[in-house]
Amino acid sequence: MVNDTTRLLGLDGLAVVGVASDTDVPVVHLVTADEQARHCPDCGTRARRSKGRRVTRPRDLPVGGRRAQLVWTKRRWRCDEPACRRRTFTESVPAVPPRKRLTSRLRAAAGAVVADAGRTVVQAARDHAVSWPVVAAAFTGHARAVLPAQPEPVQVLGIDETRRGRPRWVLDEAAGVWQTTVDRWHVGFVDLSGRQGLLGQVEGRTAQAVIDWLDGRDQAWRDTVRFVAIDMCTIFKSAVRRALPQATLVVDHFHLVQLANQTLTEVRRRVTVTHRGRRGRKGNREWELRNRLTRSAARMRGEHVDALLDELAGLPKMIGAPVTAAWHAKEDLLDLLATARTHPDREEVRDLLYRFYRRCADADLPELERLATTVETWWPEILAFLHTGITNAGSEGTNRVIKTVARDAYGFRNPVNQRLRTRTATTRKARGHLDPR
Known part of the structure; x- marks a missing residue:
C-alpha cells in the first residue's frame, strides 16, 4: 500500500489511495495503513468486527507549495473484550490524534514559528489558515517542551527590570487601601556567562520578588553564582546580599x-x-x-x-x-x-x-x-x-528583545503568556535558531 504519493505526503500510518486535482485545491483520499489503529486504545485488544466507516477532513501543511484537502476514510471498530468499558472506537494515528482537526505537524509548525521564528500569533494563524487560539495553544505546548523546567547553573548572573505596561489596583475595602494586582515592572534574570539567555522573570520590582525567585533554585545552583551584575538599584542590592551572600556585586x-x-x-x-x-x-x-x-x-x-x-x-x-x-x-x-x-x-x-x-x-x-x-x-x-570588566549589557539586550516582542504583539494582557513568549524569544540563539548555517 506504500506508494510514491504516500511517501511524498509523509503522514505515518496513512496511505494515499487517490488524488483528485480537478479543482484548484487537490483532494487527497487516505486510508489507514497502521495495523495498531485496530487495537483498542484502552485495553489494547485487536478488534475483529467493524461498525462502519467515518470520513474526516484533517487539515495539513502545504505539500509542494500547495495546500491540499485531505479526506480520510477510516473504520469504527467494536471492542470484544468483556472487561473493557470502551465498546467502540475509531481508528487514529499519531499523525492525526483522536478528535483533532489538525495534523500533529501542522500544529507543531504553527507553535514553532511563534517560538523560534519570531512570528506573532496572529500572523502564524494567517499563514497556517487556523484560528489564533489554536496557534496560542500550540505555542504553549511547544514552549513548555523546549524550555527547561529549571535553568542550568551560572557563574555570572544579570538582574535588570523592564516596564511591562500600566499597573492595576483593586480596593481592599476591609483595610481601606489600594493594592496592586498587576505591576508595571518585570524583573529578569539573565545568564551572562553562558548561552542560556533569559533564565526567568518575576512580576514586581521588589526585593522579596527577587529573593523568592532565587530561593526557588536549589542551594547548589545558588552557590555556583560568583558575580551578579546590576544597575545602581538598592532593591537588587539588598536582595542579592540576602539570597546570594557569597556572590560579588558588580555595577554596570x-x-x-x-x-x-x-x-x-x-x-x-x-x-x-x-x-x-x-x-x-x-x-x-x-x-x-x-x-x-x-x-x-x-x-x-x-x-x-x-x-x-x-x-x-x-x-x-x-x-x-x-x-x-x-x-x-x-x-x-x-x-x-x-x-x-x-x-x-x-x-x-x-x-x-x-x-x-x-x-x-x-x-x-x-x-x-x-x-x-x-x-x-x-x-x-x-x-x-x-x-x-563584567557588564550588564546582556540584560539590556534581553530587555530590548522583550520590548520588541511586546510591540509586535500589540501588548499582552496575560503576564504568564508574556513571560513564556519572551523566554522563547531570548533563548533562540541558545537553542540554535539564530545560526545562519
Missing part, C-alpha cells in the same frame, strides 16, 4: 556614564534658568552644545575637544564655569571606568578616583556633590567592575 558602568551625563545636563539647565530666567533654546550656545557635551572626549578628535572647551570659555562666566567643571568631572569618571579595559593597578585607580573627588569638591556644585556621594556609596561594586 553604562548606568554610571548615564548618571554622569544626567548630572552634567542638570547643571547646564540650572545655570541657564538662573542666568537667563528661562530654559535654554536655539541661540543659546550652551543649549546648542548639549549633545557634544555628553559625548566622550576619548571618542572625539583632539581639535574638536579644544573647540568645545573654547566654546565653553566664551560663554558668560555664570554659565561657562559650572558647565565646564561638570564636563571635566564627567570625563574624569569616564577615564576611571575606562581603566577596566587596561587591567588597572591599585595606584592608578587611586589617582583617578582622587582626581574625580577633588574635581567635584572644588566645583562646589550640588549636582557634582550628589554624584560623588553616589560613587562613594557604590564604590565596592564599581571597583568590582574595574577588576572584572
Whole structure:
C-alpha cells in the first residue's frame, strides 16, 4: 500500500489511495495503513468486527507549495473484550490524534514559528489558515517542551527590570487601601556567562520578588553564582546580599556614564534658568552644545575637544564655569571606568578616583556633590567592575528583545503568556535558531 504519493505526503500510518486535482485545491483520499489503529486504545485488544466507516477532513501543511484537502476514510471498530468499558472506537494515528482537526505537524509548525521564528500569533494563524487560539495553544505546548523546567547553573548572573505596561489596583475595602494586582515592572534574570539567555522573570520590582525567585533554585545552583551584575538599584542590592551572600556585586558602568551625563545636563539647565530666567533654546550656545557635551572626549578628535572647551570659555562666566567643571568631572569618571579595559593597578585607580573627588569638591556644585556621594556609596561594586570588566549589557539586550516582542504583539494582557513568549524569544540563539548555517 506504500506508494510514491504516500511517501511524498509523509503522514505515518496513512496511505494515499487517490488524488483528485480537478479543482484548484487537490483532494487527497487516505486510508489507514497502521495495523495498531485496530487495537483498542484502552485495553489494547485487536478488534475483529467493524461498525462502519467515518470520513474526516484533517487539515495539513502545504505539500509542494500547495495546500491540499485531505479526506480520510477510516473504520469504527467494536471492542470484544468483556472487561473493557470502551465498546467502540475509531481508528487514529499519531499523525492525526483522536478528535483533532489538525495534523500533529501542522500544529507543531504553527507553535514553532511563534517560538523560534519570531512570528506573532496572529500572523502564524494567517499563514497556517487556523484560528489564533489554536496557534496560542500550540505555542504553549511547544514552549513548555523546549524550555527547561529549571535553568542550568551560572557563574555570572544579570538582574535588570523592564516596564511591562500600566499597573492595576483593586480596593481592599476591609483595610481601606489600594493594592496592586498587576505591576508595571518585570524583573529578569539573565545568564551572562553562558548561552542560556533569559533564565526567568518575576512580576514586581521588589526585593522579596527577587529573593523568592532565587530561593526557588536549589542551594547548589545558588552557590555556583560568583558575580551578579546590576544597575545602581538598592532593591537588587539588598536582595542579592540576602539570597546570594557569597556572590560579588558588580555595577554596570553604562548606568554610571548615564548618571554622569544626567548630572552634567542638570547643571547646564540650572545655570541657564538662573542666568537667563528661562530654559535654554536655539541661540543659546550652551543649549546648542548639549549633545557634544555628553559625548566622550576619548571618542572625539583632539581639535574638536579644544573647540568645545573654547566654546565653553566664551560663554558668560555664570554659565561657562559650572558647565565646564561638570564636563571635566564627567570625563574624569569616564577615564576611571575606562581603566577596566587596561587591567588597572591599585595606584592608578587611586589617582583617578582622587582626581574625580577633588574635581567635584572644588566645583562646589550640588549636582557634582550628589554624584560623588553616589560613587562613594557604590564604590565596592564599581571597583568590582574595574577588576572584572563584567557588564550588564546582556540584560539590556534581553530587555530590548522583550520590548520588541511586546510591540509586535500589540501588548499582552496575560503576564504568564508574556513571560513564556519572551523566554522563547531570548533563548533562540541558545537553542540554535539564530545560526545562519
